[in-house]
Amino acid sequence: MAEVGVEYVRMGEFAWAQLEPERGAFRFDWLETVLDLIDDHGLNAVLCTPTATPPRWLVDDHPSILQEEADGTTREFGSRRHYCFNSEAYRLETRRIVDALADRFADHPSVAGWQVDNEFGCHGTLRCYCDDCADAFSDWLAERYEDPDELNEAWGTDFWSQRYDSFDAVLPPRHTAADHHPGQLLDYYRFSSDSAVSYNELQADRLRAANDEWFVTHNFMGHYEALDAYDVSESLEFASWDSYPTGFAQELDDPSSDELVAGNPDQIGFNHDLYRSAGDGPFWVMEQQPGDINWPPYSPQPAEGSVRLWAHHAVGHGADNVVYFRWRRCLEGQEQYHSGLLERDDSPGRGHDEAGAAASELSTLPTDGAVDADVALLHDYENLWATGIQPNSPDFDYFDHQRTYYEALRSHGVDVDVVHPSTDLSEYSAVVAPTLYLVDDELAERLEAYVAAGGQLCVSIRSGVKDRANKLLESRPPGPFAELVGATVEEHESRHPSQAQSVTYEGETHAYHTWNERLDASEATVIGEYDAGEPAGYPAIVRNEVGAGAVTYCGVWPSDDLARRLVADLLDRAETPRLDEPLPSTVRVSSRGDAAWVVNFGSEPVSVTAPGAADRLLGDETVGAFDCAVVDAPGTALSIDTGSR
Amino acid sequence: MAEVGVEYVRMGEFAWAQLEPERGAFRFDWLETVLDLIDDHGLNAVLCTPTATPPRWLVDDHPSILQEEADGTTREFGSRRHYCFNSEAYRLETRRIVDALADRFADHPSVAGWQVDNEFGCHGTLRCYCDDCADAFSDWLAERYEDPDELNEAWGTDFWSQRYDSFDAVLPPRHTAADHHPGQLLDYYRFSSDSAVSYNELQADRLRAANDEWFVTHNFMGHYEALDAYDVSESLEFASWDSYPTGFAQELDDPSSDELVAGNPDQIGFNHDLYRSAGDGPFWVMEQQPGDINWPPYSPQPAEGSVRLWAHHAVGHGADNVVYFRWRRCLEGQEQYHSGLLERDDSPGRGHDEAGAAASELSTLPTDGAVDADVALLHDYENLWATGIQPNSPDFDYFDHQRTYYEALRSHGVDVDVVHPSTDLSEYSAVVAPTLYLVDDELAERLEAYVAAGGQLCVSIRSGVKDRANKLLESRPPGPFAELVGATVEEHESRHPSQAQSVTYEGETHAYHTWNERLDASEATVIGEYDAGEPAGYPAIVRNEVGAGAVTYCGVWPSDDLARRLVADLLDRAETPRLDEPLPSTVRVSSRGDAAWVVNFGSEPVSVTAPGAADRLLGDETVGAFDCAVVDAPGTALSIDTGSR
Amino acid sequence: MAEVGVEYVRMGEFAWAQLEPERGAFRFDWLETVLDLIDDHGLNAVLCTPTATPPRWLVDDHPSILQEEADGTTREFGSRRHYCFNSEAYRLETRRIVDALADRFADHPSVAGWQVDNEFGCHGTLRCYCDDCADAFSDWLAERYEDPDELNEAWGTDFWSQRYDSFDAVLPPRHTAADHHPGQLLDYYRFSSDSAVSYNELQADRLRAANDEWFVTHNFMGHYEALDAYDVSESLEFASWDSYPTGFAQELDDPSSDELVAGNPDQIGFNHDLYRSAGDGPFWVMEQQPGDINWPPYSPQPAEGSVRLWAHHAVGHGADNVVYFRWRRCLEGQEQYHSGLLERDDSPGRGHDEAGAAASELSTLPTDGAVDADVALLHDYENLWATGIQPNSPDFDYFDHQRTYYEALRSHGVDVDVVHPSTDLSEYSAVVAPTLYLVDDELAERLEAYVAAGGQLCVSIRSGVKDRANKLLESRPPGPFAELVGATVEEHESRHPSQAQSVTYEGETHAYHTWNERLDASEATVIGEYDAGEPAGYPAIVRNEVGAGAVTYCGVWPSDDLARRLVADLLDRAETPRLDEPLPSTVRVSSRGDAAWVVNFGSEPVSVTAPGAADRLLGDETVGAFDCAVVDAPGTALSIDTGSR
Ligand SMILES: [Mg+2]
Ligand SMILES: [Mg+2]
Ligand SMILES: [Mg+2]
Ligand SMILES: [Zn+2]
Ligand SMILES: [Zn+2]
Ligand SMILES: [Zn+2]
Incomplete structure (x- = not known):
């Protein structure tokens, strides 16, 4: 390992049954032996808590720790992630094993830090519908709302007679005949994320109590939706994530042949930039794809060079470390078709040599500089959840919409911070805010102040629509941003793909898709107009000068071309350096x-x-x-x- | 409201929790206040019983009222329509709230009548599989059949050893490894419809007992399949239904851009004509779409003018009133993306002005004449259910097949009554009977008498196939109609879309699809013949003169062109006036x-x-x-x- | 019947409720009357045990006999095949009814033999997840593995902490959040097949105990996957199967118009050849399609002549008898849309006359010769299951892959035995082994001996990958065959359909699809090479001379053309006679x-x-x-x- 440039060895993320084959009978010696070996070679270890896979005996002792589906079906033992975050019994067991491991290795010189658990929420397990969750949800609501009437008011439970007399009466959104209440759903999503956040914090606290020089991290997943990575990261020294470019590429519509074998740089880069922000500094790639993988529909071989390429790409975006998953192909279990740096016969695969080349090159390059982006893209899990609850179109997807603007920014060569709207924006020359859906006056004031002070802001469709409880605002969108934007939305529609969809912007016709808003530009200047179908002639894009800055409101989901044009203009107004010509997407x-x-x-x-x-x-x-x-x-x-x- | 021409205000359909926030604590004052206000402005109210949404406390008192899926999963509280029609506990609660409301408002001058519940069966809730339903089904069977052996004989339970010794042994068609018995399914569909019928009757009776001058109605849904609207309407003064043209259009194959923004007139008109017959006189549109709506996949804005157009269309088909849903966009709950005549900020939307224009125009037009159709189209929910149980092709759909003939009739400008086969046909010059599937001798005799007396009848594929218990008749189709039709079906087939499908009729070649029947024309004249694929040369369409009339039997699902030709010939033989040239579908x-x-x-x-x-x-x-x-x-x-x- | 050439009448397969309408009240007289009649006309009867449909009263006595889905939902009474093979209660009931029937008819002259039950596993019922199955699975594992640690070692349960302390702790693969363990799944598939095998054996033993001159058979289904027909057939005198050509054709991608009306001869022939091997001699078609059928999506009429054609095709492949299902269309129950030789009105259908013609012709033809194939195609249900558990591509299907080679062989006019790899191969001049996935040294040695002795062998992709427990071998594929093949697999990939896929073979370019392997041809001669995409230049097909024979290894899923070329070369090297020109697929x-x-x-x-x-x-x-x-x-x-x- 040392030869190929490995510095950190990650271990133990699913090893509970080996560490404690029966209750209380800890078997840590094998792990210590390995750690000693790591130390002997001058390497470091990242240990993982093994809580993602409670062993059979533990499930037999506490069957209630198993998760349940919305229709009541139990998620049984037999794969992984079968425990519920809200099981008190499991939290006690967690504390027991984490304490035992932390105590044992508190003084081991090779242990640099810990990964808590593994990929919270993988396989759709972030949200559980069991009775423990029902109880915990009631408690969470009691914490959030003073009394049930406040909840009734916040959610708006007069609709369909959904009124609750007590917090206990509120259940998880289990199987119903029709849609769930959007207020209940959004709070359940918040509650579910918070449940993982507090579970992570419980582990992080125990680990730090044993050795406060350890770092603690968690390996997030790529464009994962159900967990608020900003919140989790508050208990972490840094964020890390698991990058599988050829797998992600198959989630694109109609991936190109290059994307199939190397991935899409913006799909990956968005995650780099998001987790860098979440962890507030350099991040790690904790699992870097080393070759072909088992979980996408198809398993093409990565292109020659791509393993090395991915390492450089991560470091260029601010990664401090790139750890490969896995060292060697595993001969047993569910991931046999997942390659390793070593093949099944211990011979090196292509990934091995490329990882070695990257490590060797990076050791000579200046990798301690920070990423210093001029531009921020505002991203909020709560907006993702709320638009997912009421997408109002099969084609609306928050992440995809964000990526339209992200790609446009990246095509101009600028660096981007993907940040939560609560972030201090004063250092950014330009800010793009796609779908600021749930809003309040405080956010409106902050954005106004940003623009008034000279900021260049671009706001997109479906902004200023709802309050924090997922109720429509009484005023037309963009609600509290209306004055800032200088326009309101007269009518919106989600367009059927067969309907004509185009706008003119600066004399040229551009396509849009999925969504349009007919604007009423009271104060703003109309800079784009519909030129096809029923909305023809209505304003589609407006700009409003406010103080020393300006805000652009784009009332359609723009084509890639139009997005690049809009963003170029934004950067130029912000006097942010950009490339002369936009880059191709590769x-x-x-x-x-x-x-x-x-x-x-x-x-x-x-x-x-x-x-x-x-x-x-x-x-x-x-x-x-x-x-x-x-x-x-x-x-x-x-x-x-x-x-x- | 009065200004925009509103005459009737519908209220309260989901308000149980506001009317009775806890058991017995009725809060009717707010409703009375509104009713007074309505009265002050010279308007009328249609009150709704709030039974579609039993509140949380009621469900807590009687968890057994919840419906269950076929696999046993409970349909939980959290949306609407979660109660079972066969819960005795819920029938008692229903009686309690209906009596309380009826008594309180029996003398209020503004209350013109009532809507019972709301959209029975919405979200697939017409059929429930709970234990209460199991018991009620056994009772229903005991009522229908003298003893279990009669049921065994009627259904034919020798097949696959399905014999029952008692009615109690028969369960709802819950999850099984393979298909359910078609006799059991059809009776379960009848039972389920009857359950809603008797539940509606229970409410109607209580309301009339309080004030026998009130009208009682129910708001049916568009082309809804699981509920027999003829049966329900026997307890109603008139039928009403909820019309959402742009939503329905998205259920068409490949809707046109005009259909996406205005709907298809025949899709809507079929429902107008059906509910006019079901209610035996003028009907209401109880919910007319006022703008964009939340529930179809896409939500395009209706075309300018279409809200007014829909009102005129309904009135032209015999509607007495068109009520819009809803007055104002609702800021909370599941239907936030459903527009109202007023926008969220109380400003009028386009629909508001169009509804006003329609109201003003209609007040000057002669709208008290009756629709007097020369032509009847026979429609029977039991045929819909039975062909749905054994469609024998993924492409066979009873409603679609009916609409082929309905569109052909409407393209010639004639008015159509969509009526149950038991209707007296003597006043109709022509009758179209698509798929008279379940039959008996009495029906055959009535149709023979109609034709012999000079009627012109057109019968289509899959007629005369089964007895009322959903068993095949021993004689070849069209069974008891064979003598009338003068032909029998030698072989039928459901064609794969890739198979060649055409017939000649009057010297021209026409396409057909989905189904063909090779006819043996013993007595009838062959007027159409297969000219492609295996059935080439066989008779496909025949005509038989009987007494003073004639019957045409069409053994294929005709293309729209062929249907128009067949129907034109039928009308001409019946000397029914029609347009010289068929209209385009818009x-x-x-x-x-x-x-x-x-x-x-x-x-x-x-x-x-x-x-x-x-x-x-x-x-x-x-x-x-x-x-x-x-x-x-x-x-x-x-x-x-x-x-x- | 006698007139149309019927020799055997099959009866009673679902008649339990008629044979025993209540517990112990046997009603066998009607059956005896029919048997007497059969005897009077010089015909023979095949009786069926009625165990596929336990009647309602039996289920009421033992609700536990019902099967359960993986999510715990019961497969209720109401269709067929609702019993669990592992219910001890049901095995006792089975013994009771089988003994009663066997005893009663032991001496009846017309009874030639018995069909046990009917189509084991139809409607996905081969695998059940109930508590009886859980217990039986634990017992089965205890039988297979000495102690739990042996199981842990064999499956590899260190992965994801899946370790078991006892056999009782292992459950059926019920609903889990993520994939099940491949070791557990494969053993559950084996266990499930074995459960049906022992259930069949129980019945066969009772029948033979009553009359040891009776034959015992079972009617298998076409390309059925979950049941090992070789194992079942060990208790049978011969195998029989149910052939529905136009139904099977609709399972093909894009079936031709000829296939829609007559089926695909290789799809049918593969089953003939498989069941001939399974039963080790002539087989029966126990249900031959007589006309249009109810269960495929579409129900076209078979082409004129095809019923006769299917009978000859079966006999040409070694069938001893072709029995039609059914004699007359059944007027009741789930299969009303399934034709019979007689129509509903007892008039003969087209199938009737064609079946008569075939019977009359076959009575004059030499049908007692045996099929004597020169070529074997190796087929193993365990490879089917294991590749189904980890297909690693949505396009990989074991049966389809086998059929690529089967069709190539059949296109050259050669006869094929579809045999289990454990078969003695010494009499075959050529052997094709597609995807010998699960392997051991013993198999490798047998194949080496076959080739060394002069055999010509063709091995395909995904061979030599796993051990018998479904764990990867430590050596690269083809594992123990590497020396024989003279090459190893450096990398494999499952290709996305949009990726370029072609190879050159003997100077020509051929397409491949789904899968490729980059070979390292240490000893073998490269005879095919990639010429497109990333693997261009790597060896794709190799040949290795070993002793007096040779082995070809094909590292792609070949196009039909390439498969024909490869197989022609194989046959020529084996000096096996073949047609000069390949036949068209019809x-x-x-x-x-x-x-x-x-x-x-x-x-x-x-x-x-x-x-x-x-x-x-x-x-x-x-x-x-x-x-x-x-x-x-x-x-x-x-x-x-x-x-x-
Ligand atoms: Mg948060
Ligand atoms: Mg009825
Ligand atoms: Mg076996
Ligand atoms: Zn839970
Ligand atoms: Zn019910
Ligand atoms: Zn079972």
């Missing part, structure tokens, strides 16, 4: 400290021209297929030529 | 009293020429996009020119 | 004794030239649409001309 640049990483996720070479004096730290002018380069210059100062494309 | 005419309504559901204008002396009561010669006109002349006397189409 | 030839049956499943005629002296036993040179011919010559000696195709 090529990206990101800046860290003084250096810029250029990554090519495509099968065609590109040529990179750097400012005169800039050192080429890795690679040269031509960046080949699935290759990368590092230049000692800001990313937006480069000139990248993709030939005929 | 334009329809309907006659009421002496006036004809011309409605244009398309985005292209049409021109309407009336007989010399006819007054134009609304509009002029050109009927624009989504516009309508009213002429003082029979609809079939008009000449409608659609230009190039 | 035309097949099979040899039995000295005669060859030529069947034409297409709508275009073909012409058949026989060697000079050969007698034409049925038909002449031209074999028309859906027709057949029999020639007194080996099939591969014929020359079949399909005209322009």
Whole structure:
């Protein structure tokens, strides 16, 4: 391992049955032996608490710890993640095993820190509908609302006679004939996320109590929806996440042949930038795909070079460490079709050599600089949940909508922080806020202040629609932002794909899709207009100057072209440096400290021209297929030529 | 409201928790206050019984009232329609709240009548599989059959050893490994419909006992399948239904852009004509779509003019009142994305102004004439259920098949009564009977008498196949109609879409789809023949003269063209007036009293020429996009020119 | 019946309620009357045990006999196959009714033998998840593994902490959050198959105890996956199966118009050849489709001639008897839309006359010769199950992959035995082994011996991957076959359909799909190479000479063309006679004794030239649409001309 450049070895995330084969009979010696070995080679260990897989004997002792589906079916023992976050019995068991492990290894020199559990919520397990959850939900509601009438008022339970006399009367959203109440659903989603947050905190606290020099992290998943990573990360030293580019690519509509074998850089990059913000600093990739994997529909082999490429891409976005999953293919169990750096016969696979190359290169590169983004993209799990509860169209997806703007920003070579709306925005020259759905006056005031002080803001469809309880505001959207935006939404519609959908913006016609809003531009300047179908002639995009800044409101889900145009204009108004020409979707640049990483996720070479004096730290002018380069210059100062494309 | 032309205000359909926030603590004052206000403005109220949403405390008192799925999963509190029609406990609670409301408002001058409950069966709740239903089903069977052996004989339970020794041994059709017995299923469907019928009757009786001048109605749904509206309506003064044209349109295969924004006139008209028959006279639209709505996949805005158009269309089909749902967008609960005549900020939406225009126009038009249709289309829920139980093709749908003939009739400008086969047919010049599936000798005799007396009858595929218990008849189809039709079905088949499917009729080739029957035309004249694939050369369509009339039997599911041709010939033989040229599918005419309504559901204008002396009561010669006109002349006397189409 | 050529009448397969309408009250007289009648007409009876449909009273006495789904839902009374194989209560009831029937008819002259139960596993009932199954599974595991640690070792339960302390702790694979353990699943599939095997054996033993001259058989289903027919057949005199060609055809991707009306000859023939091997000799078709049927999505009428064609096809593949299901359309119950030889009014349908023609022709043809195939195709239910547990691609299907090679063989006119890998192969000149997935050294040694002795072997993708417990082998595939094959698999991948997929073989480019393996050809000769996409240049197909024979390893799922080429080369090396030109997919030839049956499943005629002296036993040179011919010559000696195709 040391030879291939491994610095950290992660272990034990599902090992409870080996660590405690029967109650109280701890078997930690094997783990200590391995840790000693790690220490002998000058490596470090990241230990994992094994709580994602309570063993059979523990389930037999406490059958109630098992999760339940909304229709009451038990999620049985036999795979993983079968425990409920709200089981008091399981929290006691958790404390027991975590304390035992922490105590035993508190002084071991090789243990650098811990990963709590593993991928909270994987396989749809973040939300559980069992009786323990029913009780905990009632308690959570009692904490949030003074009395049941406050809940009735907040949710609006007059509708369909949903009124509750007590918090105990409120159940999880189990199987019903028709839709659940959106107030109940949103609070259940919050409650479920909070349940994992407090479960994580319980473990983090125990670990730190044993050794307060340990770091504590958790390995999040890619574009995972049910868990608020900002909240979890409050108990973590840093966030980490598990990156599987070729698996994610198969979740795209109609992935290209390059995406199938190397992934999409923005799909990955969005997660890098999100978890960097969540953890408020450098993040780790805790599981980096090392070859073909078992869980997507298809399992193509990654392109030659892509394992190395992914490592550089992560570091360029601010990763401190890239850990591969797994070292060696596992011969047994559910993940036999998941490759490792070593093949089943211990021979090195392609991923092994590429991981080694990346490690060796990165050891010579300046990787201690910070990412210093000029632009923020506002992202809020609660908006994701609320729009998911009432998407009002089969084609509306919060994450996809966010990515439209993210891709546009990245195509111009700028770095992006994906941040929660509560973040201090004063240091950002430009802010993009796609679908600020749940709002309050305080948020409106903060955004107004940002713009008035010179900020450039872009707000998109479905903003200012609801209060925090998921009730419609009495005023038309964008509600409390109306004055800032200088316009209101007269009518919105979710368009059937067969309906004509286009707008003009700066003299050119652009497609939009999924959603439109007919604006009433009381104060703002109309800069885009519908030119097809029923809304033809209505304002679609407006701009409003406020104080030293301005806000653009885009009332459609723009095509990629239109999004790039809108974002270019935003950056230019903000005087934020950008590339002269937008990049193709396979090529990206990101800046860290003084250096810029250029990554090519495509099968065609590109040529990179750097400012005169800039050192080429890795690679040269031509960046080949699935290759990368590092230049000692800001990313937006480069000139990248993709030939005929 | 009065300003916009509102005459009736419907209220209270889900208000149980507000009317009785805890057991016995009735809070009716707020409702009385509103009723007083309504009275002050010279308006009338339609009150609704609030039984569609039993409140939480009631469910806590009687958890057994909840419905269950076929797999035993409970349909929990949290949405609506969670009660079982066969819960004795709930029938007692129903009586309690209905009596209390009826007694309190028996003398209030503004209350014109009542709507019982709301949309029986919405969200698939007409059929329940709970233990109360199991008991009630056994009782229902005991009522229907003298002893279990009669049931065994009727259903045919020798098949797969399904014999029952007692009625108690028969369960609802809960989850089984393979298909349920078709005799059991059909009786369960009858039983389920009867359960709602008797539940409705219970409420209607209590209301009339309090004030016998009140009308009682129920708001049915569009093309709803599980409830026999004829049976329910026996306890109602008139039927009403809830019309959502843009929602229904999305249930069509490949809806056109006009249909997406205005609906399909025949899809709506079929329901108008059905509920007019069910209620035996003028009907109401109790919920008319006022703008965009929340429940279809997509939510496009209705075309400009369509809200007004729908009101005229309904009245032209015999509606006495058109009530909009809802007055104002509701800020809370599951239907926030359902528009109202007023927007969330109380400002009027487009629908508000259009509804006002329609009300004002209709107040000047002659709307007290009756619809007097020359043609009947026979429609029977039991045939719908039985063909749904054994469709024998993924493409067979009773409602769709009926609509093929309905559209053909409407394309010729004739009015249609959609009636139950038990209806007296003697006043109709022509009768179309698509799929008279379950039959008996009495029906055969009535149809023979109708034809012998000069009637023109058209019978279609899958007629005369089964007895009333859903068993095959021993004789080949059309069974008891064989002599009338003068032909029998030698073989039928459900065709794979990739198989060649065409027939010749009167020298031209026409497509058919889904189903064919190779006929043996013993007595009848062959007027259509297969000309493709295996059945080529076999008779497909036959005509038989019987007494003073004739019967046409069509052994395929005809293309729209062929259906129009068949129906034109039928009308001509019946000497029923029709338009010279069939209308395009977006334009329809309907006659009421002496006036004809011309409605244009398309985005292209049409021109309407009336007989010399006819007054134009609304509009002029050109009927624009989504516009309508009213002429003082029979609809079939008009000449409608659609230009190039 | 006698007139139409019926020799055997099958009866009673669902008649328990008629045979024992209440407990102990046996009513066998009606059956005896029928048997007497059969005897009077010189016919024979095949009686069926009625255990597929325990009657209502029996279920009421023992509700525990009902099966359960993986989520705990009961499979209720109301259709068929609702009993659990592992219910001790039901095994006692089974013994009771079987003994009573066997005793009563032990001496009846017309009873030739018995069919046990009916279509084990139909409607997904082979696997049950009830508590009786849980107990029986634990016992089965205790039998298979010495102690729980052996099970832990065999399955590899360290993964995800799945370790078991006792056999009782292991449950059926009920609903879990994520995938089940592949070791547990494979053993559950084995256990489930064994449960039906022992249930069948219990019945067979009782029947033979009553009359040891009776034959005992069971009617298997077409390409049924969950039951090991080889194992079941060990208790049977011969295997029989139920053939529904037009139903099976609708399970093909994009079936042709000929397939829709006559079926695919290889889809049917594979089953003939499989069940002939399973029963180790002539088989029966116990249910032959007589016309249109009720259970596929669509129900087209079979082509004229096809009922006769299917009978000849079966006999040409070695069938001893072809029994039709059913004699007369049943007027009641779930299968009303299933035709019979007689129509509902007792008039003969087309199938009746065709069945009569076939019977009359076959009575003059030499049908006592045996099928003597030169080629074996290795087929193993355990490989089917294990690849089904981890297909690693939505497009991988064991049966489809087998059929690619089967069709290639059949296109060359050779007869094929579909046999279990444990079969003695020494008499076969060539052996095709698609996906020998689960392996051990003993199998490797047997195959090596076969090749060394001069055998020609073709092995395909995903061979030598796993041990018998469904764990990956430590060595790269093909594991223990690596020396024999002279190559190993460096990397495999399941390809996304949009990825380029082709190889060159003997100078020509051929498509492949679904799967590829980049080979490391240490010893073997590379005979095929990738020429597209990432694997371009890697070896794809290799050949290795071993002793007097050779083995070909094909590392892709070949196109039909490539498969035909590979198989032709294999046959030529084996000096196995084959046709000069491959047949189109609608035309097949099979040899039995000295005669060859030529069947034409297409709508275009073909012409058949026989060697000079050969007698034409049925038909002449031209074999028309859906027709057949029999020639007194080996099939591969014929020359079949399909005209322009
Ligand atoms: Mg939060
Ligand atoms: Mg009825
Ligand atoms: Mg076996
Ligand atoms: Zn829970
Ligand atoms: Zn019920
Ligand atoms: Zn069982």
